Amino acid sequence: MTAKFFGQFLVQRGTVTAEQLLEALDEQNGLSLAKLAVAKGIVLAEDVSLVLAQLSSNGTDFGTAAVRSGILTAEQLEYLQYLLRSNARSLCDALVQRKLVSRDELTFLLDEFNQNQEQFMIRPHRLPACLTGRADAIALVSMTENYLAKYGIRPAKLSEPEAYSGRIGLHDLTARIKIDGETTGLFALSFDRSLAVVLASRMLDAANLRSDELLADALCELCNLVAGDAASKLSAAGHDLSFSAPTAAGIHEPFGLVLEAGHWEIESPWGKASLIVE
Amino acid sequence: MRVLIVDDSVVHGQRLTAILAELGHQVVGHARTGAAGVMLYKEHHPDLVCLDMVMPEMDGMTALRTLRSMDPEACVMLLSAVAGVGGRVEEALRLGAKDVLAKPFSREDVRKSIAKIAKKTEKK
Numbered sequence: 001m002t003a004k005f006f007g008q009f010l011v012q013r014g015t016v017t018a019e020q021l022l023e024a025l026d027e028q029n030g031l032s033l034a035k036l037a038v039a040k041g042i043v044l045a046e047d048v049s050l051v052l053a054q055l056s057s058n059g060t061d062f063g064t065a066a067v068r069s070g071i072l073t074a075e076q077l078e079y080l081q082y083l084l085r086s087n088a089r090s091l092c093d094a095l096v097q098r099k100l101v102s103r104d105e106l107t108f109l110l111d112e113f114n115q116n117q118e119q120f121m122i123r124p125h126r127l128p129a130c131l132t133g134r135a136d137a138i139a140l141v142s143m144t145e146n147y148l149a150k151y152g153i154r155p156a157k158l159s160e161p162e163a164y165s166g167r168i169g170l171h172d173l174t175a176r177i178k179i180d181g182e183t184t185g186l187f188a189l190s191f192d193r194s195l196a197v198v199l200a201s202r203m204l205d206a207a208n209l210r211s212d213e214l215l216a217d218a219l220c221e222l223c224n225l226v227a228g229d230a231a232s233k234l235s236a237a238g239h240d241l242s243f244s245a246p247t248a249a250g251i252h253e254p255f256g257l258v259l260e261a262g263h264w265e266i267e268s269p270w271g272k273a274s275l276i277v278e
Numbered sequence: 279m280r281v282l283i284v285d286d287s288v289v290h291g292q293r294l295t296a297i298l299a300e301l302g303h304q305v306v307g308h309a310r311t312g313a314a315g316v317m318l319y320k321e322h323h324p325d326l327v328c329l330d331m332v333m334p335e336m337d338g339m340t341a342l343r344t345l346r347s348m349d350p351e352a353c354v355m356l357l358s359a360v361a362g363v364g365g366r367v368e369e370a371l372r373l374g375a376k377d378v379l380a381k382p383f384s385r386e387d388v389r390k391s392i393a394k395i396a397k398k399t400e401k402k
Contacts, residue, residue, distance in 0.1 A: 225381060245333060
């Protein structure tokens with residue numbers, strides 16, 4: 001499984017333990033945030049010292065404690081966290097200072113991490129006018145393509161998107177996930193039964209899976225994996241979005257309608273599918 | 279190890295059951311909600327709980343808190359497709375999860391994670 005963050009990659013690779021990563025992250029999230037807040041002239045060093053002195057006793061992180069004590073507003077904290085996220089070197093610095101890795105090793109590890117990331121990058125996709133500016137839609141379409149390829153559903157050709165209003169369940173089996181946060185909507189995948197059979201078989205490494213419950217569950221899990229990876233990429237880019245647990249329905253129990261959605265038709269050797277984002 | 283799986287996904291539950299059996303572990307139950315998982319934990323007292331993070335009704339984080347407050351020694355591996363979302367892994371580890379396994383996982387991913395957990399448990 002491709003790690004989504006450099007820290008997670010280092011743990012998976014066995015370079016650092018989860019505990020060592022947590023300690024480094026604590027340092028990065030706490031002290032670095034504090035230093036950055038002072039450097040940006042947002043807070044006074046004396047105020048930071050007071051908040052940091054209380055940290056060890058109450059177990060909260062610096063950002064939360066600083067907002068609680070009133071020296072930072074929630075917006076200022078968000079801004080500082082954004083700056084920290086966009087500066088990946090701070091975790092590296094913490095790891096080097098703790099002598100967990102050397103600078104030379106880091107160069108090699110960052111290269112390896114970036115190569116792994118490229119396998120699951122978000123690629124640009126055209127959106128219909130009703131989804132203009134929706135980074136989540138681009139991420140969801142891109143991750144769907146990635147996972148179809150991962151499970152050997154290829155060639156799987158996505159059509160150009162079109163504005164769509166109508167039923168969500170366009171094929172035999174449909175799964176959907178609600179999108180919440182900076183935007184609200186839904187993401188749905190609807191598959192021909194024949195294609196769902198191939199998907200479930202690939203997911204379980206087993207042949208001839210035909211139970212409707214299992215096929216619907218496989219489709220739900222595909223939605224879940226796509227949304228999970230999209231959420232990770234979007235979170236890393238500073239977006240605030242969450243996705244619900246997936247739910248499924250058959251052709252005879254459709255989910256209802258969407259009014260202003262984007263629709264992509266997916267063609268494969270085993271049948272057709274639809275991707276809808278509202 | 280005697281393992282309890284708590285995951286709303288039949289597909290992942292079945293796949294994990296097959297992998298665990300191949301690795302020589304015994305699956306004592308598969309619950310599809312966090313609440314059912316807590317009930318099965320009380321009944322079986324497994325050595326390891328493989329707990330999905332996103333589930334309807336009671337999610338994995340809530341179930342993890344409940345299990346750890348009920349039994350501070352409960353050994354839990356979190357499974358998640360959203361492990362990379364801001365701070366989830368760190369939060370799960372702080373709550374006492376022994377490891378977080380990102381979905382979709384391979385047999386090798388499961389083997390490594392269980393070995394890591396066994397090593398941590400041995401140290402104690």
